[in-house]
Amino acid sequence: MKSLFTLIVTYLFNTLFFGPILFGETPKAPAIFKEWITTERLISQESSNWEIEKSALKDLIELLEEEKQTIDEKLNSVEKENSAGEEERIKLADQNEDLKSAILPVSETLEKLEAKILSLAPRFPSPLQDDLRSFLNRIPKKDQKQTSSASVSQRLQAVVGALAKIDKFNSSIALDEKLLKVESGEIKVSVLYFGLGIAYFSDETGTKAGYLLPSDYGWEEFDQPTAGPAILEAISFYNRTAQKQATFVDLPFKTN
Numbered sequence: 001m002k003s004l005f006t007l008i009v010t011y012l013f014n015t016l017f018f019g020p021i022l023f024g025e026t027p028k029a030p031a032i033f034k035e036w037i038t039t040e041r042l043i044s045q046e047s048s049n050w051e052i053e054k055s056a057l058k059d060l061i062e063l064l065e066e067e068k069q070t071i072d073e074k075l076n077s078v079e080k081e082n083s084a085g086e087e088e089r090i091k092l093a094d095q096n097e098d099l100k101s102a103i104l105p106v107s108e109t110l111e112k113l114e115a116k117i118l119s120l121a122p123r124f125p126s127p128l129q130d131d132l133r134s135f136l137n138r139i140p141k142k143d144q145k146q147t148s149s150a151s152v153s154q155r156l157q158a159v160v161g162a163l164a165k166i167d168k169f170n171s172s173i174a175l176d177e178k179l180l181k182v183e184s185g186e187i188k189v190s191v192l193y194f195g196l197g198i199a200y201f202s203d204e205t206g207t208k209a210g211y212l213l214p215s216d217y218g219w220e221e222f223d224q225p226t227a228g229p230a231i232l233e234a235i236s237f238y239n240r241t242a243q244k245q246a247t248f249v250d251l252p253f254k255t256n
Contacts, residue, residue: 110159123214125193125196170197173238175239180201188203189202198212200235202231211251234249
């Protein structure tokens with residue numbers, strides 16, 4: 001079957017070329033044929049240009065399809081990451097709630113320990129208070145609970161550190177010096193602490209001597225001049241300056 005284009009060309013050729021002959025007219029074949037050739041070339045050129053443009057459009061469509069696929073893959077990746085991030089956020093939020101629930105009983109116990117340590121602090125001797133100062137400063141007072149920036153872990157470290165210092169002092173012997181009031185003013189004495197139970201003091205001569213017991217207002221003084229020599233002997237053993245081997249020393253003892 002002839003194409004529509006061929007039929008049209010044939011019709012135009014017969015009409016323009018043979019038509020004039022049939023009707024007795026002088027044909028203008030060369031001019032008409034030349035126009036036909038020009039038209040044919042134009043059509044051929046347009047067809048060729050269309051094929052080139054169609055190929056270019058096809059390549060462009062394929063390139064855009066690849067770009068679209070790449071963008072879709074990136075969007076899917078971002079959506080997956082966002083989904084994973086949201087899941088991780090939810091997981092962390094759940095863990096945070098679990099930690100809060102776990103910390104609550106610890107926090108309640110911690111507050112009781114803090115209150116107990118602060119209430120006992122005035123009863124501690126001066127050397128122990130000096131060792132505890134950095135820990136006690138990190139424990140918020142009752143009226144500072146709401147404004148304190150210290151975390152539970154920081155407060156717990158302070159309490160544990162304070163308890164360790166207290167236990168160490170209570171299970172050892174410590175020597176310190178302090179000023180005690182006398183009629184003439186003040187006198188310096190050496191104080192030998194036996195844990196947190198009792199302490200013995202004496203000046204260099206053994207004249208101002210006695211023992212100290214803890215109370216709610218510090219360590220209470222009890223004078224006992226007759227115990228001066230024995231206390232000085234005990235201090236010399238502690239300092240390793242005694243002139244004789246270790247021996248039993250009779251010291252006064254009393255509890256509140």
